[in-house]
Amino acid sequence: MTPPVETLRTDVVIIGAGPAGMLLSHLLAVDGVASIVVETRSADYVAARIRAGILEHSTVELLRQHGLADRLGREGDEHRGIYLTWPEEKHHLDFVDLTGRSVWVYGQTEVQKDLVAAREADDQQVLYECGDVALHDLETERPAVELVHDGRRVRIEGRVVAGCDGSFGPSRASVPSGVQQTWEKVYPYSWLGILADVAPSTDELIYAWHPDGFAMHSMRSESVSRLYVQVPNGTPVEEWSDDRIWEALAVRLGHGRHGWELTPGPITEKSVLPMRSYVQTPMRHGALFLAGDSAHIVPPTGAKGLNLAVADVALLAPALVDLVRKKDVRRADSYSDDALRRVWRCTHFSWWMTTMLHTSPDPFEAQLQLSQLRWVTSSEAGRTGLAENYAGLPIGF
Numbered sequence: 001m002t003p004p005v006e007t008l009r010t011d012v013v014i015i016g017a018g019p020a021g022m023l024l025s026h027l028l029a030v031d032g033v034a035s036i037v038v039e040t041r042s043a044d045y046v047a048a049r050i051r052a053g054i055l056e057h058s059t060v061e062l063l064r065q066h067g068l069a070d071r072l073g074r075e076g077d078e079h080r081g082i083y084l085t086w087p088e089e090k091h092h093l094d095f096v097d098l099t100g101r102s103v104w105v106y107g108q109t110e111v112q113k114d115l116v117a118a119r120e121a122d123d124q125q126v127l128y129e130c131g132d133v134a135l136h137d138l139e140t141e142r143p144a145v146e147l148v149h150d151g152r153r154v155r156i157e158g159r160v161v162a163g164c165d166g167s168f169g170p171s172r173a174s175v176p177s178g179v180q181q182t183w184e185k186v187y188p189y190s191w192l193g194i195l196a197d198v199a200p201s202t203d204e205l206i207y208a209w210h211p212d213g214f215a216m217h218s219m220r221s222e223s224v225s226r227l228y229v230q231v232p233n234g235t236p237v238e239e240w241s242d243d244r245i246w247e248a249l250a251v252r253l254g255h256g257r258h259g260w261e262l263t264p265g266p267i268t269e270k271s272v273l274p275m276r277s278y279v280q281t282p283m284r285h286g287a288l289f290l291a292g293d294s295a296h297i298v299p300p301t302g303a304k305g306l307n308l309a310v311a312d313v314a315l316l317a318p319a320l321v322d323l324v325r326k327k328d329v330r331r332a333d334s335y336s337d338d339a340l341r342r343v344w345r346c347t348h349f350s351w352w353m354t355t356m357l358h359t360s361p362d363p364f365e366a367q368l369q370l371s372q373l374r375w376v377t378s379s380e381a382g383r384t385g386l387a388e389n390y391a392g393l394p395i396g397f
């Protein structure tokens with residue numbers, strides 16, 4: 001192998017320029033800890049990925065606390081709760097009444113734009129379009145990441161490596177197999193998601209159980225709607241014409257029932273998203289710390305993926321500041337256990353919402369789902385339980 005041509009040095013080498021990596025670089029810089037971010041894709045590619053849409057209360061508070069929420073405050077849409085519906089009924093759960101916490105509709109693409117703008121204003125070094133990214137010497141105090149950038153081999157040495165490289169990056173696999181433990185559940189259905197240039201037909205999100213399958217009405221702005229329908233795994237997106245999608249959404253969301261109507265419009269993007277739960281422990285091995293999708297994946301039914309990445313970083317940043325600036329190892333040593341409490345809470349909640357709302361061929365399961373929906377919408381305890389998980393528990397709970 002050709003020797004590294006260029007060696008860079010920093011405090012924290014961050015792999016991945018998604019929300020976890022870019023937020024971590026920002027929070028570290030606020031406390032005087034330097035980082036270099038390494039990203040395999042182009043900046044445009046990362047910016048264009050359509051992902052999450054809901055920010056929970058703690059995420060918004062953290063972004064505000066660090067001066068990252070100005071545009072969110074202007075362009076985001078604060079929601080008090082969600083609707084749960086099934087053929088006979090439709091109920092609104094008001095999170096603010098139940099828990100004092102709201103959620104915000106503000107696409108992950110917008111969060112990413114705000115993070116990138118803040119890091120560029122701070123002259124953050126981000127190496128895009130890197131290849132052959134490999135982690136080295138993780139069980140030493142001088143770990144390193146080697147890569148190819150602009151045709152040159154580069155070695156970046158730091159005190160710590162932060163694996164923020166999502167579910168397909170090299171970090172999770174860098175934890176030795178004898179050390180790591182993983183849990184995975186693949187769900188027997190997927191989501192077909194669309195973006196449509198049409199005003200939302202609802203003021204707040206609608207989650208719908210229906211014998212034909214789950215459907216959800218979300219949104220991105222006053223003029224752009226985001227909607228999903230449950231489809232079998234492996235469904236080719238071409239199988240679903242625009243008309244078929246809108247017909248299924250109308251039936252499943254309850255068009256014409258309870259005085260509600262769904263307004264269709266031009267579909268600008270459609271894709272099929274498989275659903276799985278995945279957790280890998282520990283979230284720290286030597287000088288490597290995992291945050292975000294590199295350590296866990298949740299089905300999107302609970303709107304937790306992006307918010308969980310933020311919560312990891314909210315714990316990891318102060319731990320690394322203590323380690324790098326003060327040589328205080330306590331929060332770094334407890335990071336994995338501290339983060340995993342929320343990871344498992346959000347993993348359970350996402351599994352619970354998913355299995356409650358997605359129809360299966362088992363008629364017994366359908367009765368259990370309907371009974372659960374009746375309880376969750378009629379009982380104060382049921383409503384509060386869903387509300388506190390959806391709006392999000394305080395970070396570090």
Ligand code: FAS
Nearest residue numbers: 016018019020040052165166169292293300303304305306
């Ligand atoms: P990310 O995956 O966002 O970022 C990881 C970054 O690491 C990427 O930019 C990647 O290119 C980079 N990387 C990978 N390998 C690398 C390497 N070898 N070297 C350097 N960089 C590398 N969550 C919700 O809450 N609601 C949703 O509706 C929702 N929809 C989703 C749809 C899709 C298709 C996907 C994949 C995820 C969705 N999620 C959703 C979850 C998603 O929002 C994640 O939780 C969120 O992006 C997590 O952020 P990161 O941990 O930063 O990981």
Ligand code: PHB
Nearest residue numbers: 052053218300301302303
């Ligand atoms: C979205 O707007 O993309 C969205 C909202 C809520 C979810 C999942 C996705 O649970």
